[in-house]
Amino acid sequence: MVSPEAESTQSTGDPEPPPHAGTGESLWRNHDFLRLWTGQTLSQFGSQISYLAIPLIAVVTLGASATEMGVLGALLRLPMLGFLLFGVYVDRMRKRPVLIWSDLGRAVVLALVPLLYVMDSLTLGVLYAVVFVLSLLSVLFQVAYRSYFPSLVPMEHLGDGNGKLQLSESLAQTAGPGAASALLKVVAAPLLILIDVASYLLSAVALLRIRRQEEPPVPDDETPASIHLxxxxxxxxxxxxxxxxxxxxxxxxxxxxxxxxxxxxxxxxxxxxxxxxxxxxxxxxxxxxxxxxxxxxxxxxxxxxxxxxxxxxxxxxxxxxxxxxxxxxxxxxxxxxxxxxxxxxxxxxxxxxxxxxxxxxxxxxxxxxxxxxxxxxxxxxxxxxxxxxxxxxxxxxxxxxxxxxxxxxxxxxxxxxxxxxxxxxxxxxxxxxxxx
CATH class of the missing domain: 1.20.1250.20 (MFS general substrate transporter like domains)
Incomplete structure (x- = not known):
């Protein structure tokens, strides 16, 4: 609910301005922000499909009991405790590669569900593992995403950018479940997951197309080497x-x-x-x-x-x-x-x-x-x-x-x-x- 302005970096061989130049320009002319926004919009809509499909797979396809559904919900939320730990590591590395690999990792992990379903090998244990790893990568992505975004946008446009990103999330949360419900009439829930797989791949492509060079974090003598410190x-x-x-x-x-x-x-x-x-x-x-x-x-x-x-x-x-x-x-x-x-x-x-x-x-x-x-x-x-x-x-x-x-x-x-x-x-x- 609640996040400095990253240092400007010049793009190598790129005619675009540095992130905090051109302060009067609209975000609609900030192509790197638009790529980030496009990827996130697609990913958000895809995620809403999975949020509806995964519980249905557990109940309808795999016959999960109430206790087993409780375990599934716990595995979905348990990685959220990693926000503090991931923050330490993300501060010490380039953030765009973290975002790209998180997207690719989520796509690969999710693709196991329809693949194993077609092979008649999908089990509740596999679904548990998929949900846990998916949630873990999503927490990592969220930390890197929120801390990478300010490097693409001038400080006076942070509010506008956050508003656009939040609007996409709200639209996805409103329209996504309805679209998923309609698609479930013609596609089995495990195969519906392929839409989310595609959305993560498209998000990774959008991030790869961001041209602005991200400098590695400068070593900081004030940052303790100890993780807990x-x-x-x-x-x-x-x-x-x-x-x-x-x-x-x-x-x-x-x-x-x-x-x-x-x-x-x-x-x-x-x-x-x-x-x-x-x-x-x-x-x-x-x-x-x-x-x-x-x-x-x-x-x-x-x-x-x-x-x-x-x-x-x-x-x-x-x-x-x-x-x-x-x-x-x-x-x-x-x-x-x-x-x-x-x-x-x-x-x-x-x-x-x-x-x-x-x-x-x-x-x-x-x-x-x-x-x-x-x-x-x-x-x-x-x-x-x-x-x-x-x-x-x-x-x-x-x-x-x-x-x-x-x-x-x-x-x-x-x-x-x-x-x-x-x-x-x-x-x-x-x-x-x-x-x-």
Whole structure:
């Protein structure tokens, strides 16, 4: 949710300007950014196909039980703990080769699924291994991708670039599952994976076509050789920054109470906890969040320019978090409850996209180049690690108090605490991004 400006490098034999020259030019004329954006857009849509197809392969093709599906979900999320470790290594190497090899690796690993399916040799154990390696490479890619992006774009265009990248992700999350569902009517789920394989290969080709030369990281005497000390250096930098620290802590609280606690029992609450929505209505309610995400990604840069970076971060948090309060109070007729829940989804996702683009732009702008990947890894870790703990707590609280009271406790804490953190920080008074 939250990332310095990399040093300009000249392209060898390339007529394109260095990354921080031509500051008045639109990103539409930055061909290297467009190549990165194109590759990521294709990859995002392909990934949405796999996100739907892999669970279906496990359940329908391989007959996985509930326990085996739990193992599959755990293997998908376990590599996310590697954000901190990968940040250390990515800071010490060229990032574009990391991106290319990650894409190629994901393509090869995923291609095993349709290949073994055709050979009638696909097993649940193989699917476990594929999911784990795929998630591991995706975490590596994400750290390198977020820390490589600032080297292609002038600092004043970071917000615009983040907005475009986030818009692609929102569009993929909204349209991808629908396209996958339509394709499943004519193609078996294991063969559908080939679309994602092709998307990773196309993303690698797009990255290979980036012309700007990336210089190797300059050895830094201040970076510890020890891995755990290098991780600590990135974490300490985040905690020492008066603008980044409250955002990181607020993200951790939101992760614990909302992404973990609330979302873990959200579906059960919709169906059996009070609103009692028909199953077919749940998809419609969830889809409103995708529409809100597209709107938020579209308006993010405009909002930053109009309000300033700090007020945008504050008010997107206030509006989005307060909209969460509609969830525990959704009641009345099925129509009334569905409208309240849909409105909450729409506002929360729109606000979250504005917050994410603003937060990432701020972090990328003020983080030193030698700490870029470690800071990104720290921010992602703080936003992901608390969620499983929150999910466990919500399950116990739901059993003790009931679903609606448990949702209410999670929402009130997850909404109010991050707002208070930001209100009593320098963020509301920060209109311009400080120069590094």
């Amino acid at each position: 290098a991780i600590w250096q990135g974490f300490r930098w985040v905690m020492d920054q008066p603008l980044i620290r409250p955002l990181a802590i607020a993200s951790g609280l939101y992760s614990f109470f909302v992404m973990g606690a609330m979302q873990s029992i959200y579906m059960l609450f919709l169906l059996k906890g009070g609103p009692n929505l028909p199953v077919e209505w749940v998809g419609v309610v969830m889809a409103t969040g995708g529409v809100g995400a597209i709107l938020g990604a579209t308006l993010s840069v405009r909002t930053m320019r109009r309000l300033g970076i700090g007020p945008t971060l504050l008010w997107s948090t206030v509006i989005g978090n307060c909209a969460l309060l509609l969830v525990p109070f959704a009641s009345g007729s099925v129509w009334t409850a569905a409208v309240m829940l849909g409105a909450s989804q729409f506002i929360v996702w729109a606000s979250n996209q504005i917050f994410f683009v603003s937060n990432m732009t701020l972090v990328q702008s003020i983080t030193p180049p030698n700490l870029q990947a470690r800071v990104i890894g720290t921010v992602y870790s703080l936003g992901l690690i608390p969620a499983p703990l929150g999910a466990l707590g919500a399950g116990l609280l739901g059993e003790a108090l009931g679903l609606r009271p448990a949702i209410l406790v999670a929402v009130v804490a997850g909404a109010i605490l991050p707002i208070l953190l930001l209100v009593f920080s320098p963020i509301p008074r920060t209109r311009e991004i400080p120069r590094p």
